[in-house]
Amino acid sequence: MNLFNLFRQPNKVRYTLCAVSALVASLSLTNTTALAANPQQEKPRVAIAIHGGAGTILKSSMTPEQEADYKRVLTQAVQHGYGLLKEGKKGEVAVVETIKILESSPLFNAGIGAVYTFDGEHELDASIMHGGSKNAGAVAGVKTIRSPIEAALLVMNESPHVMLSGVGAEEYAKQNGLEQVDNSVFDTKFRKQALDKAKARMEQASNGYGIQQGNERFGTVGAVVLDGEGNIVAGTSTGGMTAKRFGRIGDSPVIGAGTYADNSSCAVSATGHGEYFIRYNVAADICARMKYQGLTLNDAANTVVNDVLVKAGGDGGVIAIDANGNVAMPFNSAGMYRASIDINGKVTVAIYKD
Numbered sequence: 001m002n003l004f005n006l007f008r009q010p011n012k013v014r015y016t017l018c019a020v021s022a023l024v025a026s027l028s029l030t031n032t033t034a035l036a037a038n039p040q041q042e043k044p045r046v047a048i049a050i051h052g053g054a055g056t057i058l059k060s061s062m063t064p065e066q067e068a069d070y071k072r073v074l075t076q077a078v079q080h081g082y083g084l085l086k087e088g089k090k091g092e093v094a095v096v097e098t099i100k101i102l103e104s105s106p107l108f109n110a111g112i113g114a115v116y117t118f119d120g121e122h123e124l125d126a127s128i129m130h131g132g133s134k135n136a137g138a139v140a141g142v143k144t145i146r147s148p149i150e151a152a153l154l155v156m157n158e159s160p161h162v163m164l165s166g167v168g169a170e171e172y173a174k175q176n177g178l179e180q181v182d183n184s185v186f187d188t189k190f191r192k193q194a195l196d197k198a199k200a201r202m203e204q205a206s207n208g209y210g211i212q213q214g215n216e217r218f219g220t221v222g223a224v225v226l227d228g229e230g231n232i233v234a235g236t237s238t239g240g241m242t243a244k245r246f247g248r249i250g251d252s253p254v255i256g257a258g259t260y261a262d263n264s265s266c267a268v269s270a271t272g273h274g275e276y277f278i279r280y281n282v283a284a285d286i287c288a289r290m291k292y293q294g295l296t297l298n299d300a301a302n303t304v305v306n307d308v309l310v311k312a313g314g315d316g317g318v319i320a321i322d323a324n325g326n327v328a329m330p331f332n333s334a335g336m337y338r339a340s341i342d343i344n345g346k347v348t349v350a351i352y353k354d
Contacts, residue, residue, distance in 0.1 A: 272316010
């Protein structure tokens with residue numbers, strides 16, 4: 001029947017239009033039902049990895065209670081960050097809020113658990129970098145800022161600069177409402193004992209500084225994330241090296257050395273002997289090997305940590321994540337406090353080599 005004859009029969013027109021409407025409604029219902037049956041399709045893929053420092057961390061030298069304490073805080077921090085990501089929070093927010101938990105624990109060399117300088121004070125460093133915008137912020141050698149990673153975020157978001165140091169960074173943080181504290185807030189008995197031991201060893205060596213540095217050079221906390229918008233972000237915070245002098249700054253606030261992020265490759269937070277991580281530009285090197293050599297995240301991170309650094313004599317490790325949510329956590333020391341939650345929600349919390 002042609003169209004002219006069809007419209008001469010109103011009943012058939014109505015039947016035809018009804019049939020078309022029913023078909024459209026059926027297709028819409030099918031799509032709605034399919035989405036309802038597969039709600040996971042609408043949820044973003046997110047992942048997180050954190051570290052609490054690397055060094056001579058041996059099971060034989062740790063009590064079951066101490067091990068449980070470390071794992072408890074690591075678990076709390078990684079789950080908190082993951083929860084923020086699942087809620088749709090931006091990667092930089094998850095990184096900062098996760099690191100603030102580690103900064104608030106006396107177990108780790110950052111914030112409350114920061115090591116002492118040679119003169120008996122605490123000088124803190126931190127940095128953060130966004131892999132999408134390539135924006136970054138850092139603070140170095142600060143003494144009165146409650147949360148150095150929060151200050152690094154402030155620099156990244158509000159300052160035209162990348163790194164602020166010392167009293168200038170403290171004044172900038174104060175003017176922008178960040179919590180200020182007395183330096184003694186960061187005092188802990190455990191870290192004071194470490195300082196006394198380091199100074200005794202240095203005095204016995206008669207070199208005054210450097211050569212006889214022991215495991216107290218290790219520490220640092222960090223986080224790397226993949227957020228729901230597909231951005232990767234890295235952040236690092238530290239108290240530095242026990243008995244450090246003359247305003248020494250390590251790799252943690254140095255973009256490219258201790259922290260780096262690039263959506264086209266990976267995000268990295270490092271921990272270890274900072275002088276080597278600075279010299280070998282460790283964080284950026286891992287990302288560059290992915291970007292320009294086509295290596296996987298795992299291969300790039302392992303090459304730098306377990307080949308380049310080992311040959312150079314540098315100890316430590318990294319946590320790294322790529323835009324697909326793959327996580328790598330290699331280290332060449334005896335242990336590294338670490339935890340992760342991958343894109344499937346699998347939780348890993350570990351301390352030792354094996």
